[in-house]
Amino acid sequence: MLVSQRIRAIKPSPTLAINAKAVSMRQAGVDVISFGVGEPDFDTPKHIRDEAVRAMEEGFTRYTAVSGIPELKDAIIEKFRRDNNLSYERDEVMVSCGGKHVLYNLAQALLNPGDEVVIPAPYWVSYPPVVTLAGADPVIVGTVEADDFKLSTESLETAITPRTKLLILNSPSNPTGSVYTESELEALAEVILKYDIWVVSDEMYEKLIFDDRPFCSIAQVSEEVKSKTFVVNGLSKTYAMTGWRIGYAAGAREIIAGMTKIQSQSTSNPNSIAQKAAVAALNGPQDSIQAMLRAFDQRRIYLLQRLNAITGVRCNLPGGAFYAFPNFSYYFNAKTEGTTIKNSTDLCEYLLTEARVALVPGIAFGDDNFVRFSYATDLETIKEGLDRIEGALGKLV
Numbered sequence: 400m401l402v403s404q405r406i407r408a409i410k411p412s413p414t415l416a417i418n419a420k421a422v423s424m425r426q427a428g429v430d431v432i433s434f435g436v437g438e439p440d441f442d443t444p445k446h447i448r449d450e451a452v453r454a455m456e457e458g459f460t461r462y463t464a465v466s467g468i469p470e471l472k473d474a475i476i477e478k479f480r481r482d483n484n485l486s487y488e489r490d491e492v493m494v495s496c497g498g499k500h501v502l503y504n505l506a507q508a509l510l511n512p513g514d515e516v517v518i519p520a521p522y523w524v525s526y527p528p529v530v531t532l533a534g535a536d537p538v539i540v541g542t543v544e545a546d547d548f549k550l551s552t553e554s555l556e557t558a559i560t561p562r563t564k565l566l567i568l569n570s571p572s573n574p575t576g577s578v579y580t581e582s583e584l585e586a587l588a589e590v591i592l593k594y595d596i597w598v599v600s601d602e603m604y605e606k607l608i609f610d611d612r613p614f615c616s617i618a619q620v621s622e623e624v625k626s627k628t629f630v631v632n633g634l635s636k637t638y639a640m641t642g643w644r645i646g647y648a649a650g651a652r653e654i655i656a657g658m659t660k661i662q663s664q665s666t667s668n669p670n671s672i673a674q675k676a677a678v679a680a681l682n683g684p685q686d687s688i689q690a691m692l693r694a695f696d697q698r699r700i701y702l703l704q705r706l707n708a709i710t711g712v713r714c715n716l717p718g719g720a721f722y723a724f725p726n727f728s729y730y731f732n733a734k735t736e737g738t739t740i741k742n743s744t745d746l747c748e749y750l751l752t753e754a755r756v757a758l759v760p761g762i763a764f765g766d767d768n769f770v771r772f773s774y775a776t777d778l779e780t781i782k783e784g785l786d787r788i789e790g791a792l793g794k795l796v
């Protein structure tokens with residue numbers, strides 16, 4: 400076998416694989432509706448694009464400091480102060496090529512072989528492989544629909560062993576849309592401090608929370624908890640900047656320095672032009688976020704009402720992000736032309752072939768009873784997609 404054991408231990412990102420499949424079906428002339436990848440369908444706001452053009456025209460096209468330009472670090476520090484009442488120094492923040500890259504660097508800088516990382520399921524698809532690639536062991540802890548997929552202190556405590564180094568939290572959650580409240584985070588923080596473990600708080604969907612609910616970062620619970628927390632965030636979702644690849648981390652300076660070392664030996668700095676655009680995004684007008692949020696909210700309400708109207712399907716109302724995670728297990732054991740749909744993968748394959756609708760199977764997020772819908776697509780398309788799904792499910796026996 401030519402490829403390394405490390406590569407054999409992981410699979411390609413299923414969200415990106417499904418996106419690639421939908422794109423190639425479209426290129427082949429198939430009219431496919433994609434609820435697959437999580438990517439805002441809005442343009443990057445004009446003032447951000449203008450700043451990128453200016454940076455390019457002014458020749459800001461060379462290497463920058465590996466961990467990001469000081470101007471961007473200051474904009475990130477100011478964002479944390481303004482939005483989260485958290486204060487960081489420049490050497491406690493760094494910029495990487497998207498949130499996923501931040502997580503990769505962090506795992507490489509923090510974890511040793513044999514360390515355990517507690518990951519509540521449903522989880523975002525890249526958490527376990529990022530941990531595995533660092534030689535550590537993901538410890539998956541299930542949550543249930545009835546608790547809105549939130550990790551309880553009891554389950555966390557049961558999962559912790561002397562090898563536990565880190566917990567990964569994600570609020571609002573991809574794929575469930577669950578949002579932790581301040582008191583829930585306080586309770587989890589007590590366990591974190593009791594066992595002296597670290598926590599990654601993935602806050603990528605911080606700005607996409609509905610019904611005027613407040614956002615709370617676990618780092619806000621206390622200075623002590625903040626000192627054990629790495630906040631991970633990025634610009635992809637908040638400013639519709641997925642392709643620009645700008646993510647950032649804040650936390651213990653020793654680990655930030657380690658992450659910078661890894662980055663210096665792998666990608667070097669994130670794209671110089673995208674960094675300038677990121678400064679404009681963080682320091683500039685924030686009203687585009689509200690416009691996106693209103694559109695997502697309308698879609699959320701429509702999608703939820705349609706999903707819960709399908710026989711056998713139930714779905715919690717997501718509090719944030721732009722995903723719905725309905726339970727479709729009612730359709731397992733249904734038959735189509737002699738073959739049986741056994742799990743979320745079979746169901747998604749059936750819906751892709753029969754209805755030309757792309758979805759991500761729940762198993763990719765660690766729970767096979769569900770499928771993920773990304774509703775970062777217009778209402779008309781959502782309506783057509785749901786009509787098709789209902790039609791295809793109606794053919795099952």
Ligand code: GLU
Nearest residue numbers: 412414415435436437573
């Ligand atoms: N985070 C998005 C998703 O879950 C983008 C794709 C990815 O990197 O996984 O669909």
